[in-house]
Amino acid sequence: MPPTKDADEKSIANLVEKYIDENDVMIFSKSWCPYCKKIKDALKSAKIEFHSIELDKMDEGDQIQKELFKKTKQETVPNIFIKQQHIGGCDKTLEALKSGCVATLLNPPESERKHKKVDNDDLDSKDADEKANANLVEKYIVENDVMIFSKSWCPYCTKVKDALRSAKIEFYSIELDKMGRDLSLFKLLIYIFIYYLAEGDQIQNALINKTEQDTVPNIFIKQQHIGGCDKTLEALKSGRVATLLNPPESEKKHKKVENDDLDSYDYDLIVIGGGSGGLACSKEARSFEKKVCVLDFVKPTPIGTTWGLGGTCVNVGCIPKKLMHQASLIGEYVHDSVDYGWSQLDQARQHSWSKMIESIQQYIRSLNFKYRVDLRSKGVTYENSYGEFLSPHRLKLTDKKGKTKEITGEKIVVAVGGRPKYPDIEGDQQYGITSDDLFSLKYDPGKTIVVGASYVALECAGFLHGIGREVQIFVRSILLRGFDQQMASKIGDYMSTIGMKFHYQRIPTRLECLEEGKPGKLRLHYRQTLESGEIEESYEDCNTVLFAIGREACTNELNLDKIGIEVNKANGFKIKTKEEQSIDIPWLYAIGDCIDEQTMPPGQPLELTPVAIQAGQLLAKRMFSNSTIKMDYYNVPTTVFTPIEYGAIGYSEEDALSKFGEDNIEIFHSEFVPLEWSICHHRDQVKTMSYCKLIVDKNTDRVIGFHVLSPNAGEITQGYALGMRLGATKNDFDMTIGIHPTCAENLTTLSVTKSSGDSAAQEGC
Amino acid sequence: MVHSITTMEELEAEFEKGKNKGKLIVLDFFATWCGPCLRVAPKIDDWSSGEFKDTVVFLKCDVDQGEAVSQEFNVEAMPTFVFFKDGKEIHRVVGANVDQLKADIESHRK
Numbered sequence: 001m002p003p004t005k006d007a008d009e010k011s012i013a014n015l016v017e018k019y020i021d022e023n024d025v026m027i028f029s030k031s032w033c034p035y036c037k038k039i040k041d042a043l044k045s046a047k048i049e050f051h052s053i054e055l056d057k058m059d060e061g062d063q064i065q066k067e068l069f070k071k072t073k074q075e076t077v078p079n080i081f082i083k084q085q086h087i088g089g090c091d092k093t094l095e096a097l098k099s100g101c102v103a104t105l106l107n108p109p110e111s112e113r114k115h116k117k118v119d120n121d122d123l124d125s126k127d128a129d130e131k132a133n134a135n136l137v138e139k140y141i142v143e144n145d146v147m148i149f150s151k152s153w154c155p156y157c158t159k160v161k162d163a164l165r166s167a168k169i170e171f172y173s174i175e176l177d178k179m180g181r182d183l184s185l186f187k188l189l190i191y192i193f194i195y196y197l198a199e200g201d202q203i204q205n206a207l208i209n210k211t212e213q214d215t216v217p218n219i220f221i222k223q224q225h226i227g228g229c230d231k232t233l234e235a236l237k238s239g240r241v242a243t244l245l246n247p248p249e250s251e252k253k254h255k256k257v258e259n260d261d262l263d264s265y266d267y268d269l270i271v272i273g274g275g276s277g278g279l280a281c282s283k284e285a286r287s288f289e290k291k292v293c294v295l296d297f298v299k300p301t302p303i304g305t306t307w308g309l310g311g312t313c314v315n316v317g318c319i320p321k322k323l324m325h326q327a328s329l330i331g332e333y334v335h336d337s338v339d340y341g342w343s344q345l346d347q348a349r350q351h352s353w354s355k356m357i358e359s360i361q362q363y364i365r366s367l368n369f370k371y372r373v374d375l376r377s378k379g380v381t382y383e384n385s386y387g388e389f390l391s392p393h394r395l396k397l398t399d400k401k402g403k404t405k406e407i408t409g410e411k412i413v414v415a416v417g418g419r420p421k422y423p424d425i426e427g428d429q430q431y432g433i434t435s436d437d438l439f440s441l442k443y444d445p446g447k448t449i450v451v452g453a454s455y456v457a458l459e460c461a462g463f464l465h466g467i468g469r470e471v472q473i474f475v476r477s478i479l480l481r482g483f484d485q486q487m488a489s490k491i492g493d494y495m496s497t498i499g500m501k502f503h504y505q506r507i508p509t510r511l512e513c514l515e516e517g518k519p520g521k522l523r524l525h526y527r528q529t530l531e532s533g534e535i536e537e538s539y540e541d542c543n544t545v546l547f548a549i550g551r552e553a554c555t556n557e558l559n560l561d562k563i564g565i566e567v568n569k570a571n572g573f574k575i576k577t578k579e580e581q582s583i584d585i586p587w588l589y590a591i592g593d594c595i596d597e598q599t600m601p602p603g604q605p606l607e608l609t610p611v612a613i614q615a616g617q618l619l620a621k622r623m624f625s626n627s628t629i630k631m632d633y634y635n636v637p638t639t640v641f642t643p644i645e646y647g648a649i650g651y652s653e654e655d656a657l658s659k660f661g662e663d664n665i666e667i668f669h670s671e672f673v674p675l676e677w678s679i680c681h682h683r684d685q686v687k688t689m690s691y692c693k694l695i696v697d698k699n700t701d702r703v704i705g706f707h708v709l710s711p712n713a714g715e716i717t718q719g720y721a722l723g724m725r726l727g728a729t730k731n732d733f734d735m736t737i738g739i740h741p742t743c744a745e746n747l748t749t750l751s752v753t754k755s756s757g758d759s760a761a762q763e764g765c
Numbered sequence: 766m767v768h769s770i771t772t773m774e775e776l777e778a779e780f781e782k783g784k785n786k787g788k789l790i791v792l793d794f795f796a797t798w799c800g801p802c803l804r805v806a807p808k809i810d811d812w813s814s815g816e817f818k819d820t821v822v823f824l825k826c827d828v829d830q831g832e833a834v835s836q837e838f839n840v841e842a843m844p845t846f847v848f849f850k851d852g853k854e855i856h857r858v859v860g861a862n863v864d865q866l867k868a869d870i871e872s873h874r875k
Contacts, residue, residue, distance in 0.1 A: 362798035369796065369828065373841045 012063045016071065017152040020081045024106060024635045025050035028068055028079040031057055035090035036078040042094055048102065050080075069747040073214055082106065085153065085177065099155035102271020112381035132739045133206040135186050138626060140174065141220045145245060148173035149207055149218040151200075156229035157217040163233055169241065176216060211628050221245065225628040260392040260587070262408055269623070270409030272387045272558070277592035278415035279371060282380045284620035293407065294375060295397065297383065297386040299554075302422075302429035305437045308368030309375075312417050312593070313609040313619030315364055320439035321459055323360050325641045327351070328466020332643075335682040351467045353444040361440055391586065396473070411623055414575060415616065416558065418551040418607065422449065427511030431522055432545045435460060443518035445469060446543030451508050451524075453479045455640045457548035458491065465500050471522040472540065474506040474526065474551075480640070483604060484652035487691075494644045494689050494709075505529040509537070511545055519543035551607070553594035563588065571596050579630055580619045589623070591615045601634040603655070611636055622702040637721035639714035644689060647717025651705035655693045665704070668730065668750035669693035669760045674711050675741045688761065692746050693754075694730060701729040708747065767793070767806075767813050767823045771831035776824070780852040785822050789874050790849040793825040794835055798841045802859035808863055811871075820874055848873050 002241035020026050025043065029036035043050050055061035055077060069075040072086045080087045082105045087093050096102045100297040116406040126229050141147050146164065150157035152175040164171050179200035208214045211225050219226045222244045226232050233530045235241045258508045271278045282294045298315075337345045375382045385397035385405075421433035433441070435456050446469060450461040453475040465471040473495075480488035496502055506528045515521035525539045553573040560567060560575070565584050567573040567663040574596035575582060582588040583598075592612035600606055614631060621627040646710030656665050673692050677683040695705030706724060708716055723732065730750075738745025770776050776792070779785060793809060795802035800859040806825075813823040828843060838847055838854070846866060848856040856873055858866050 362800070365796070365798035365829075376836070377841075 009063075009067070012060060012067045013071075014066045015060070016064060019051070019053065019529065020084055023051035023081075024083055026081040027052035028055060028064065028077055029053065030055050030061075030077045033077050036643070038730075039078050039080065039090045039093050039308075042097060046097060046102075048097075048106070058150065074210075083365050092529040092602075095155065096153070101153045101155060101583065105153055130202075130206070130209075133202045134209070134626060137206045138211065140172070141223055144172040144220075145222055146171035146241075147220045149203065149216055150175055151177040151216045153177065154216050156215075160217050160219065160229040160232050163236060167236060167241075169236075170324070173217075174203075176204055179203065192444055210626060215311060260585075262393055265393065265410040266407045267291045267381075267409045269620075270295065270387075270407065271412050271413045271415055272395075273311065273403060273413060273415035273417055273592070273594075274309045274371070274382070275417050275592065275612070276313050276609040277417075277616040278311065278413070279375070280613040281413055281415065281591060281616030281620050282375070284376050284617045285624055286378050286380055288620070288624035290624055291381075292379075293381040293409070294385060295385055295387040295395075296384050297384060297391065297398075297400075301309075301436045302433065303433065303437055305440060307440070308365065309371045309384075310364075310368055314371075316436045316439050318609055319364060319367070320360050321435075321463075322641060323363070324356070324439070324463040324467075324615065327356055328463040328643065331466050331468065332682075336676075336680045339680045340683070353467075354442070356467070357440060357442070386557075387556065389562045392563050392585075411587050411589065413616070413619065414555070414558065414588065415592045415612070416554040416594050418553045418572070418593040420456075421550045421552050422547055422551055423508060425508055425510055428547065431511050431513045431520075432547050434547050438546060445546075446519045447541075448472075448546055449474060449524055449540060449542045450546045450548060452548035452550070453477075453481070454548050455480060455483075455642075457546075458495065458642045459640065460546060460548060461500055462495060462641075465495075465498070466643060472501045472503060472542070474508060475504045476507055477505070481642070482605065483646075483738060484648065484654065484705075484707055486653060486693075487646055487648070487709055489536070490689065490691060490709055491640070491642050491644065491646055494686055495642065497685050497689070498643060503528070508545075512539075514541070551593070555594055565650065579622075580615055589619060591619060597633070599630070606633055606636055606638075608636065608638060635721070635724045637717050639717055641714065642657075644686070644709055645711065645713035647706075647710075647713035649706040649707045649717060649721050650703070651695055652707075653693075653695060653705065655704065656705050660697060660704075664698050666696045666698050666730075667693055668752065669752040669754060670746055670750055670752060671761050672710075672746045673762065674743050676711070690743060691760070692750070694733065694750055696730045701731055703728050703730055703733060706747070708743075710743040710746075712743060716747075719744070720747060767810055767825050769825050769827070770834065771826065773823040773837060774836055776826075776834060777852075779822065779824060780849070787851075788820060788822050789870065790822040790824060791870060792847045792849065793823065794828055794838070794840045794843055794845040794847070795825060796828050796843045802844045805844055807864055812867075814819075817870065817874075821870060 019495065019657070025048060027036065027040065027050055028119055029040070031616045040050065040052065055065055058064065063076065065077070068079050068448045072079060074088065078090055078091055078093070080089070080093045082102055085105060087096055093102070100213050146159065146169060148157065148171055150161070150173045157173070161171065161173065177200055204216070207218050211218065213227065213619045215228055217229055217232070219228070219232045221241055224244060226235050235464055268290035269282070269292045271282045271292065273292050278294055278296070278453070282292045282525060285292045286496070296309050298306045306435070313319060331351065333348070334345050334349050372382065383397055385399045387395045388396055390406065391408065392397050393412070394406060395409070396404055396406055398404050422428045422432070422434070438445070438460060445464065448464050448469055449472045450457050453473070457473065461471045461473050478485065478488070479492050492502060506523055506526050508526045510525040512523040512525065514523050521541060521543065522545055523539050524545050528536045528538065551572070553567070553575070554583070555567045555573045555575060563585055565575060565582060565588065573588040574594055577583060577590050578598045580589050580591050580595065580597065582590060589724045593607040611633070618627070618629055618631050621629065633710055635650050637647065637649045639645055653667065670692055671688050672692070673687050674690055677687050690710040692708040692710065694703050696702070697704050703724065706717070706720055710716065733748055733750070736748045738748040751761050768779065770779065779790065794804065800810050809823055812821070817823070828840060842859055844861055846858040847854055848869070850873070856869060857867055
């Protein structure tokens with residue numbers, strides 16, 4: 001019998017309640033689910049009676065599952081309740097069984113009060129309730145150095161409390177399962193300003209809003225959200241708890257200093273830098289109705305290039321790069337076209353640099369305009385001026401005409417990003433260019449030498465070659481430092497095979513101009529270390545030299561020293577932050593490429609637009625609401641848009657080996673041939689160069705590293721990033737059905753391991 | 766002839782000009798990087814020296830050069846054609862629909 005549309009939500013809710021109320025042990029189950037069977041077997045062995053219903057065999061099964069999700073935020077089965085308490089799924093119930101919690105629940109000792117669920121279908125005062133609960137949670141957190149939101153039957157809560165007692169650390173805990181309308185008079189008096197008496201469940205909801213953590217114990221120390229049992233035990237072990245409870249003298253500086261504060265400020269928030277991070281942060285701050293100002297100013301490059309609002313990504317980064325990468329891919333498709341039956345496309349192939357630049361620049365300028373309109377419509381004040389610090393909270397603004405003015409901000413976010421470095425050799429700034437100039441270059445670059453082996457260097461070299469310019473790459477030591485080196489070397493192999501010349505151990509020493517022009521003729525002198533160890537000095541002539549040797553933060557001219565912040569060349573002039581707040585100055589924050597952030601995985605620079613955007617948004621929420629949600633810099637997906645693209649998530653092989661040890665990881669890999677290339681003669685030599693690997697933690701089967709070298713790796717990697725975020729195991733990857741024929745499906749059929757020594761080449765379909 | 770303006774003062778001056786009094790004034794907000802704007806501009810040029818020569822005044826404003834003017838009129842997309850009579854906005858057309866624009870000019874001309 002099909003489910004009736006009339007079975008309304010209320011009657012389903014009532015049905016669910018009935019099952020829970022009428023059975024001491026209630027299991028919402030599905031007949032085919034192995035975890036359901038597992039927990040039922042365990043309960044049977046423990047001679048514990050239970051009632052279960054099989055949702056897959058019921059007409060209203062789906063609706064019941066939806067109601068359970070609404071009620072418990074758990075969408076899986078088995079979903080188990082004991083004496084009306086929501087326990088969880090199979091694992092949680094097994095734990096509760098093992099720890100004796102189940103027994104205690106079923107046979108509570110006389111002295112414990114029974115908790116009855118109190119009805120609360122008063123939907124009108126829901127908003128007022130939410131605010132009251134948020135306030136109550138804040139009060140608990142502020143008034144207690146160590147605050148534990150707990151549940152009496154929860155073994156992890158007990159564990160962490162025992163640990164704190166052993167360490168002789170005082171704490172205050174409230175048992176959310178015991179909170180109800182019968183609070184003692186004592187508690188009533190303490191929290192008398194809140195006239196609505198809180199429910200444990202609603203406190204748990206308020207905690208979820210604040211911290212994204214839905215479990216207990218939920219622990220705060222000196223108002224800092226620590227986490228659950230494991231994180232708190234770690235913090236105890238590492239000494240962090242002690243430090244939080246007794247900060248050393250120098251850290252006390254982090255408290256608001258009397259003489260730094262002003263009586264009033266022009267703005268609640270000033271953001272220095274109108275790039276990905278700065279714009280996102282400022283717009284988010286406006287949703288809290290704060291007075292916000294964004295400063296953006298582009299100092300021209302040595303040859304005079306400049307651009308509009310939007311930062312690096314929009315003007316001289318991701319956007320034009322991806323468009324030029326596309327231009328080069330189209331060139332390759334034209335070569336492919338012959339085998340697909342198209343005629344004469346290949347012979348007629350011609351590329352106009354100026355036409356490509358015109359199209360791209362028109363698009364970028366429309367984005368600049370769109371961002372200006374966007375800021376205006378959201379009520380953010382935009383100043384096209386260069387900002388420098390005069391004193392705490394005070395900035396001097398200089399516009400392009402040289403006019404100055406001063407503004408003050410209660411909070412200031414530095415989001416100035418970075419600019420390409422020059423190698424500091426004679427002629428570099430005069431005759432050389434960087435990516436800042438390349439994307440709007442008014443003349444065809446001609447024969448180009450790319451100096452550097454960063455992803456910028458390889459991407460630029462890649463598309464220049466793809467649109468038909470002669471390219472040489474001067475590499476000082478290795479390709480793509482910081483990236484998985486096996487993948488880096490495969491990229492190098494691919495690029496060499498399609499005709500780009502790499503020169504290793506070659507360092508430029510002087511750049512000379514032989515002939516002026518657009519482009520002119522240049523001579524790049526270099527020093528090369530040969531295989532024999534000898535050093536050879538020579539030169540190479542070309543039309544353009546593109547320096548892509550790394551980037552530095554633009555913090556040097558902000559006068560940060562006037563507010564007590566030092567930056568130095570050793571870490572690229574980045575501002576040291578913890579959770580995007582300056583470690584020296586509490587009202588100063590920073591996001592994006594210009595930060596040296598303590599919570600980022602070491603050695604992996606995450607100078608990416610989406611990282612800056614999310615960090616900026618979360619920061620604004622933390623600055624102007626009671627959110628404590630922090631930026632998670634782990635498992636950030638990235639893609640290098642070289643001629644064959646490389647997508648990665650998580651650990652490189654080197655980092656995985658050093659962190660986990662060879663015995664604890666397994667690497668699955670495979671070469672493959674993109675179907676679309678298999679019939680193209682022009683791809684014969686590179687057909688089999690596509691490759692993917694998964695790095696797996698043997699102990700948990702979790703995939704900790706994802707790597708794919710393939711056409712469209714960017715699109716492929718984005719999808720799998722969701723799986724990685726949810727903690728996918730190798731089994732999850734294997735059980736995911738692939739889509740055929742695609743390159744992406746190869747990640748679902750990996751069986752050959754590196755340790756087996758078997759060939760990773762693919763056979764057949 | 767389509768006269769270019771970049772400031773509110775210049776626009777006001779056009780409203781005050783003797784020979785413009787009583788006429789429909791059409792102000793074309795455009796951008797040099799906007800494809801549709803470039804396509805519709807020649808048509809407007811033709812109209813200004815052809816069929817609408819004596820009855821309609823055509824002006825143009827580059828949004829990058831005349832930022833203040835474009836902000837004053839809340840221009841968010843280009844091209845935007847703002848129609849004025851006696852110094853007041855009476856109508857606007859957003860987009861490069863030439864037929865629509867011509868029809869609107871005809872009907873507001875009186």
